[in-house]
Amino acid sequence: MSSIALPHAPPAPPARRLSSWQAWGAIFIAPYVLVFLAFVLYPVSYGLWLARDPASYARLFADPIFFRTVVNTVVFLLIAVNLKFLLALWLSGFFVHERIWIRWLSVIFIIPWAVPSIPTIFSIRFMFNPEWGVINSVIFRLTAHDGPNWLNDPHIGLGLAMLTHIWKSLPFWTLILIAGRLAIPREQYEAASVDGASAWQKFRYVSWPSLRTLYLTSTILSMIWTLGDFNSVYLLTGGGPADLTHVLATLGIRYIRLDQVDLAMATIVCAMPLVLPLMWFMMKNLSRADRQ
């Protein structure tokens, strides 16, 4: 005795409800979409259009500063970011130890990231002033010799800019890696202890495999963002001396201030060969992480 005891009603056509819920979905997402269209899509398209003239690139390459800037940028990216991440990796291991004073230290540690760049980078700039800065004063007091002319040497200047960049952004990435470490179940370390692993072995066989993807993805993302780090160079050296410490970010802005918009845009486009492979690595790493 099965089911059907109904007069045969024609089955309703499969209805496509243009439900009001979908309509509301569109309304809720609209504000952001407008923001994106007006302030990302349009500027990027406009910018690319401004950079269309090959003559701009010819002029750009002819500018003696340009080549030096590219070298600076590559050096900055490779050295500063990797050094920063090695420090972050090491510090994240330090900060996961559970002590009250370490917790307080971690709160203090975040300050460079939380406070604005202007006063802090200027502060570093003044510390290194060759005449009256505290660094050289201390050196003089200790050795009776004058300290080096820090920011007037292009190599030292760039090095200090890198150090400034690390000072500012290290806390953020250390936090990220700390979160990564905390996600590793404690039992894995306990099992390793029972198996007799040393601290280095625990890192190599427990911590690193879990952190590796996060580390690499973060490094790549940080490289993309470091390409855009204007403050560290501009506020410390202004690009000097004699425009020798410029990076692509500051160079672009320099052209804008000189009203050479096309050169500014050309600078940006020239940075793309650096950005795009990084973007591609990001995507690959992210999708690999997703699949895990």
Added chain:
Amino acid sequence: MRRLYKESVLLLLAIPILLWTLLPIYHIFLFSISSKDSAFSGALWPDKPTLRNFGTIVREEHFYLHHFWVQIWNSLWIAVAVGALTLATATCAAFAISRLKVRGGRTVMNLALFTYFIPAAFLAIPMYKAMGAYGLLNSRWSLVLAMVTLAAPYAIWVLKQASDKLPYELDEAARIDGATPLQLFRLVYLPLMTPSLVAIGTYALLLAWNEYLYAYLLLSHERTITLAVALGHFISADDSPWELLMATGLVYALPPAAIYYAFRRYMVGGLTAGAVKA
């Protein structure tokens, strides 16, 4: 014995970390309480610490500080506007993507994140031209909208992650109870998202308050610039009163430090929430 060894190693490591972190900050503080002469003597502690610099700032007595109060007001106004607008936009977008499951939501999310693949300094230049085209240059709104553009993608992402943790059955129960999308948003979604909203609002606010480059490009008039840009002007002359600059910088740096300290638990949790989602 082993424990003592380990503790002392940790303590030993703490010292350089502390020095490295605080040295530039201490230096700001040092300058702000120094008179002009002692500041330039390279001392590590002023022989006659003074609060006179702050008086000068508050009374707008120096050439570079003539519009201090207007400028700090601009910084505040813009920061709050960015915080509020980012919250509004991102909350609605996250609601649409996560709860209403709007068609194309995932695409919008990915496009939003694409904003971060353009280094900020590079986006600044076309943004400057675009704001010019919109006629917004030198208006506070140009900086507000630019910062919202920069803060929103991360905000949407964090809010979406947090929102995805809420069981979908709550929405279904509300729908059966008779809720319209607006009622669901107002009466169920917002109350449950409050901690994340606080974290994101604070994040956007701090981002805007701390911003230099975009403010520098988009604002130019003395009375519209933010405090950050005003501070940048100090550098242009050689004999600027650096101790005043540092004192003003200290004032400028205090709000973010204080807010960060007050909300640190929200911030750290909220900010790293998405990082290790795997």
Added chain:
Amino acid sequence: MASVAFNEIHKSFGSTKVVHGISLKINDGEFMVLVGPSGCGKSTLLRMLAGLEDITAGSIAIDDRVVNELESKDRDIAMVFQSYALYPHMTVQENMGFSLRLRNENKNVIEERVGKAATILNLVPYLERYPRELSGGQRQRVAMGRAIVRDPKVFLFDEPLSNLDAKLRVAMRAEIKALHQRLKTTTVYVTHDQVEAMTMADRIAVMNEGRIEQLGAPLELYDRPANLFVAQFIGSPAMNVFEGILRDGAVEALGARWPAPENKGIPGQPVRYGIRPEHLQLGGDGVPAEVVVVEPMGHETELLVKINDIDLIVVMHGRFAHAPGERIFLAPQAANAHLFDAASGRRL
């Protein structure tokens, strides 16, 4: 009058078809249970009735009114979810009154109706508490209270007892049944637990792979299962089923002759022989079997016995005097035997 009618309902998710043309009529005031294994489509059917899933083809009518196009809130239904879905930021009182508040109902009316539901469900002392402060059973009752306050035409339950421990489940079963007898609202109840189905339902629809295998009253399904699936799904412990050949009014299986009902099937036909554990009484000259495991339950005893390397379960009243390894004799009656076609599984 709040009848529910499913008419030729089909449902596909993308290219996967999960419901194949189900038609079902539920009478006003009836307690209908949809039961079946995971993935059989019972929850999907319920959710289509609730308006939470789109209907690919077919129509659903509540009180003879087709509701395909109606929003959930306009269908006059209430639903109790498996995880209760209580609003964590609202008190019990606010949870139960939420639907009325959405309609801008008068405050006094809300208070009165919530109060009435709370009294029925013994929730009055908890009205100011938050869901996180309540036990599983209490949360369940709040979820039911929320449904009662709406005074709907149909109650929908989606596996509401699955998250409770065994003892609580037994208690809540009785409460839900008592509630139904008191309110007499049409109820559609989904579960994978056949004990819940048997104890609570007016009628049961056994579902499998998107189709209804059998529809009927609990005892009807128990005594006369329409096919092998229903026979083995309903009843615990499950019915013993083994292969045999029908010959001379009996079934030859497991090296013995088993009594079979008359006038069924064709001689020589391969069949599946089904007999429930409680019908395998011990008798003097029946089928020999070897006792493997004895499970004394107190009021009855479950035996695992082996015949020709096939395991069978026997349930008998009282205590069992013999030990594992011993030989016993089983004497089933023909009236208690079920014959199913070996190929199709349908009842003969």
